[in-house]
Amino acid sequence: MMRIFLSIAILLWLSACATMALREPLQVSIAGLEPLPSEGLEARFLMKLRVQNPNQAALTYNGISVDLDLAGRDFAMGVTNTPGEIPGFGEAVIQVPVTVPVTAILYQVLGITQGKPIEGLQYHLRGRVGGVGVGGVSFDKEGEWRLPMPRQ
Secondary structure, three states: OHHHHHHHHHHHHHHHHHHHHOOOOOEEEEEEEEEEEEEOOEEEEEEEEEEEEOOOOOEEEOEEEEEEEEOOEEEEEEEEOOOEEEOOOEEEEEEEEEEEEHHHHHHHHHHHOOOOOOOEEEEEEEEEEEOOOOOOEEEEEEEEEEOOOOOO
16 A cells, blocks of 8 residues: 555656746846845845746745846846746736845946947846746846937
């Protein structure tokens, strides 16, 4: 009897892992940044992440963590333990307070003032949506923010 129970439990666990692997990855982008009150040698922002769920099932989460690199350098990081749900074939905007150390701002300013013309800014956004599946679902996105060019 115990062998049958153990066999069924293992089969259920393996089938759950198989369906988790077949999920489409979440699509995450930055929808906005708003300033928050700063403290000491750091700036604070409210990062709004647009999270799209390309899967049929809704995803219930219990928090999110995010790291943002600009031009290949660490820039901002943040977490929130706010729970929510992203509907199947739907999207949600999740707000995450992030911290930017003043040293990261200085490195970016010094990099910009090196005399090179700037047309776009490379970014790398990565993080984890917690409470989904075993340990959460990671996301990773790279891209370029195109800066508006002055009119002549």
